[in-house]
Amino acid sequence: MNRFLPWGLLSLVSLVFLSVFVAYPILGVLLRSFLGETGGFSLNGFLIFLTKGQYLEALFNSVLLGVTVTFTCSVVGVFLAFIVARYEIPFGSIIFLLPLSILIIPELISAQSWIMVLGNNGLVTNLFKAIGIPFPRFYGWLGLIYVMTLTFYVHIFLAALAALQGFDHNLEEAGLSLGTTPLKTYFKVVFPAIMPAVLSAGLIVFTLVVGNFAISITLGQRVPLLSVMTYRSFISELGGNPTMQSTLATVSILLVVAVLFLQKRYISKRNYQMVAGRTPPRKKLKGWKSFLASGGAGLIIVLSLLPALVVLIGSFTYSRGPVMYWGEFTLSNYARIWDFNMGVIFNSLKFASLASALGVIFATLVSYLLVKKRNVLSTSLDYLLLLPLTISGTVLGIALAHGFNSGPLVLTGTAGLMVLAMMLRRLPFGVRNAASNLHSISDSIEEASVSLGVPPVRTVFNVVLPLMAPGIAAAAILTWVTTVAELSASVVIYQAGQETLPIQIFRLISSDLMARASAFGVINMLIILVPVFFGIKVMKVKLFSS
Template sequence: MNRFLPWGLLSLLALAFLLLFIAYPIIGILLRSFIDESGEFSLEGFFIFLNQGRYLEALANSIILGLSVTFCCTVVGVFLAFIVARFDIPFSNIVFLLPLSVLIIPELISAQSWIMVFGNNGLVTHLLDAFGIPFPRFYGWFGLIYVMTLTYYVHIFLAALAALRGFDHSLEEAGQSLGTAPLTTYVKVVFPTIIPAVLSAGLIVFTLVVGNFAIAISLGQRVPLLSVLTYRSFISELGGNPTMQSTLATVSILLVALVLFLQRWYISKRDYQMVAGRTPPRSKLKGWKSWAATGVAGLVIVLSLLPALVVLAGSFTVSRGPVMYWGQFTLDNYTRILDFNLGVVGNSLKFASLATLLGVTFATLVSYLLVKKRSALSSTLDYLLLLPLTISGTVLGISLAQGFNSGPMVLTGTAALMVLAMMLRRLPFGVRNASSNLHNISNSLEEASVSLGVPPGRTFFNVVLPLMAPGIAAAAILTWVTTVAELSASVVIYQAGQETLPIQIFRLINSDLMARASAFGVINMVIILVPVFIGIRVMKVKLFSS
């Protein structure tokens, strides 16, 4: 019994928590897709899905969009990573701000900013109209692929950059010594070795695109998408079919699971292992090559950071309904927030703080159990922690709302469910960051403490926890900034009085009140930026070390 306490008991409690709040809702939504409105077993939902064109069109569109954005992200991300890893170009240090831009500029604000530039009432649209130059409609495929590529390419960039920096330069030299041209060497030697890393990041991008809600509903007005249909099926007040909610969610889960299987199968067939070697040197480009590489890299950087500037300018711009009068400045947008909407800001701070505190506490415990105290339950814990990564936020929100709307634990409609959804959405990333330096902590430190008579629990708090502090700090900051920006799960479960900043921004965008939405967006970005700045500059936290 002493060997079971305390870590065996804590593993059991952690498993029970994940089974109750992750496995149970997801299994529930899968099972409900096979039950009709009378409670009997039925394939009605799948029959409707296969026989109504809009559902199949939404599935096909989601797959095409996912593949298109993943391809574009791969081209942009690998190119930028190659330029940064191999060449010394001006402004190369600024490139490393790109991962931060993804954190500081939530995808909803990114979509909003580009609508303000290229939308029907956008700045560029009106400017071109004044000169009689027609501008193609931004809503639809072009807008979706454009904005999602600029939002998600950083995942490919980071993966490709890490792989290129770990490449053994002697292999490249060997290929060129045999008379192979540099370009051929890159194609046949260098790029195949980074394919596993790029594919893993590509799976993340595909999953994010298929499950994306904010950009999809803002820009995909004429493009039926699975995530948007799932949301609309859930919130439909008249004629809503509860079976279809579960069926659409099930199709989304199966789609991501299929892509995950294909990705792992492909990587298993192309397994490359790199032994330690020399890191490729960075050379200095000259002439037109330098200008071209710098220009393309600079353009990507500017386009990545531009949304923050657009939203900032829009927040001070005079507007009358959907019309914004660029060049005329006012503080009215912020005054309205101070007078009527401070509760929205308070909700975001309150919900995100609780979700971060609970999430990081749980992630710290689970990461320790998985790395240092593995048991028969560890594999099950691992799989359960992966589940939130395989489903979209909309599906997670629907599964929680359906799973806890009756029975002994009714949470639907409560603030507790909002906090729970925010916590679960980011839990896998919290565990990953909290465990980032656990592998470097020697077991002998704990063993020495226990051998001196210190109980295991106190040893954990006095010895291990201080050494885990850098990883925990990174987990806390990343959990906070992503939780403050959370929309897809919370938008399907919130009730009146529980609106957060992203929900309020979403509602204002739907009403074409872009100036007011911009003011909320600036506040959201400030709330995100402050802990990031403190963590990086003051606490010296390495957010992307893991």
Template sequence: MNRFFPWGFLSLIALAFLLLFIAYPISGILMRSFIGESGTFSFEGFTIFLSKGKYLEALLNSIILGVTVTFTCTVVGVFLAFIVARYEIPFGGIVFLLPLSVLIIPELISAQSWIMVFGNNGLVTNALKALGIPFPRFYGWFGLVYVMTLTFYVHIFLAALAALRGFDHSLEEAGLSLGTAPLATYFKVVFPTITPAVLSAGLIVFTLVVGNFAIAINLGQRVPLLSVMTYRSFISELGGNPTMQSTLATVSILLVASVLFLQKWYISKRNYHMVAGRTPPRAKLTGWKSLLASGSAGFIIVLSLLPALVVLVGSFTQSRGPVMYWGQFTLDNYSRIWEFNLAVIGNSLRFATLATVLGVIFATLVSYLLVKKRNPLSATLDYLLLLPLTISGTVLGIALAQGYNTGPLVLTGTAALMVLAMMLRRLPFGVRNASANLHNISNSLEEASVSLGVPPVRTFFNIVLPLMAPGIAAAAILTWVTTVAELSASVVIYQAGQETLPIQIFRLISSDLMARASAFGVINMIIILVPVFFGIKVMNVKLFSS
């Protein structure tokens, strides 16, 4: 019994929490997809899905979009990583802004900014129209691929850059010494070595694209997509039979789970390990090669950071309905927030704070249990923590709303469910960051403390927790900035009076009130930027170390 307390008991509590709030709602949505209109076991939902063209079209479109964006992100990300890792470029020092841009500029704001530039009433669209030059419609496939590529390629860039910097240059030199051309050496030696890292990041991109809601619903107006169709099915059928919404959610889960399985299988067959070696030197380019490399990298960086500038300028731009008068500045957009919408900001701060505090406490405990105190329950804990990665935010929101709509624990419609959804969405990443430096903490430190009579729990707080502080700080910051920007799960389950900044921005974009949406977007980015800046500059937190 003494061996069970306290860590075995805490593992049991953590397992019960994950079973109750992750496994139960997800298994519920899977089972409801096999219940027909009559309330009995049936394949009715899947029969309708396979027989109606709109559902199959949405599935096919989602797969095509996921593959296409993953490919374009790989091309852009690997290209930029190669330039940064191998060559000296004039503005190489600002490349560190790229991963931060993903945090500071949420997907919704990125979509909004490009609509303001290339949309029907966009700045470039109207400027070209005034000159008599027609501009192709931005909504649809082109807009989806363009915006998603610029939003998600950073995941590939970071993975490829880390792999290239860890590559043993002697392998490349050996290939060249055997007479292999430089380009052939890259394809035969360098790129196969970084392939596992790129594929792992590619899986993340694919799942983000397939489950994306913010960009898809704003730009894919004429392209049926599974994530948007699942959301609309839930909204239209709320209170009715949940068969089709559950079926659509189940198909989304199976799609991502299948890709995860294929990726794991592929990487297991083609895995490479660098034991030791020299980092490749960075060459200095001159002439047209320098201009081409620097110009291409600079162009990508500018496009990545441009949405923040567009939204900032748009927030001070005068507007009348959907028409924005660029060059005419006003503070009216902010004054309206001050007068009528302060509660929205308060909701975002309150929900995100609660989700961050609860999420970090739970992530810290679970990471310690999985790394330092493994027991027979650890494998199940590991598995359950992966489940949020296999579902989109929309599916998670639907699962929670359906799972806790009736029964002994009714949470649907409450602020508690909003906080819970925000917490669960980012829990796997919080655990990963919290455990980032646990492997480097020697067990002998705890053993010495316990041998001196200090109880295990007090030893954890006095010895281990301070050493985990950098990872916990990174987990807290990343959890905060992602929950403040959360839309896909919260937009499904929120009720009147629970609107957050992303939900309000989404509603304003849907009404074509871009200037007012921009003001909310700037406030959202400031709320995100402040803790990021404080963590990096004041606390020296390494946000992307894990």
């Protein structure tokens, strides 16, 4: 019994928590997809899915969009990583702002900004109309691929950059010494070595695209997609078809699981290990090569950071309904928030603070249990932690809403469910960041403290937690950022009076009130930016070290 306490007990408590609030709701979704109208076993939901063209079209479109955006992100991310790793460019220091752009500029705000520029009533669209040149419709496939590429390519950029910086230049020189051209050497030696890292990041991009809600519903007006169709089925005025809601959610889960399986099998057969070697030197380019490399990288940087500037200007722009009068500035958008919508800001701060605090505490505990105190329950904990990665926010919201609308624990409609959804959305990433430096903490340090008579639990607080501080700080900041920007799960489960900043922005965008949405967007970005800036500049936290 003494060997079970306290770490075995804490593992059991963590396992019960994940079972109740993650496994149980998801299992409920899966089981409901096999129930008919009478409550008995039925495959009617899947028969409808396979026989009605709209559902198959949504599945095909989701897969096609995921594959296309993953490919475009790979092209952009690997190109930019290669330029940064191999060549000196004039604005190289700005490159390191790109990872922050995905934190500071939420997906919804990115989509909103490009609608303000390239949408039907966008600034560039109206300029083209004024000179008599038709501008292509931005909504649909064009807008989805364009905005999602600029939103998600940073994941592949970071993975490819890390792989290229760890590449042994001796291998490349060996290929060149055999008479192979530099371009052929890149494709035969360099790129295959970094491919596992790119594929792992590509999987993240694919799952983010397939489960994406904010950009999909904002720009994909005429493109049926699983995430949007699942959401609309859930919020239907007549309550929708509960079987089809669960069936669509189940298909989304199975799609991601299938991709996870294929990716794991592919990488297991192509696993490269790089021994310590010479890092490739960075070169200076001249002439047209310098122009092409610097120009291409510069364009990517500008387009990545442009949404923040557009939303900032839009928040001070005078508007009348959906029409924005660019060049006419006003403070009325912010004054309206001060007079009528401060509750939305307080909701975001309250829900995000609670979700972040609870999420970091739980992530810190679980990371310590998995890394330092593994036991017979650890494997089950590992698997349960993976479950949130296999579902989109929309599916998670539906699972929680259905799972806790009756029975001994009723949470549907309460603020507690909002906090729970925000906490669970990025829990696996919080655990990973909290554990980022646990592997480098020697067990002998903890054992020495215990041998001096300090109880194990107090040793954790006095010795281990201070050493874990950088990872915990990174987990706290990243958890805060994702909870403040959370939309896909919260928009499914919120009730009147529980609106957060992303929900309010989404509602305003749906009503084409872009100027007012921009003011909320700026406030949302500031709430995100302040902790990020404080963590990086004051606390010297390395957010992307793990």
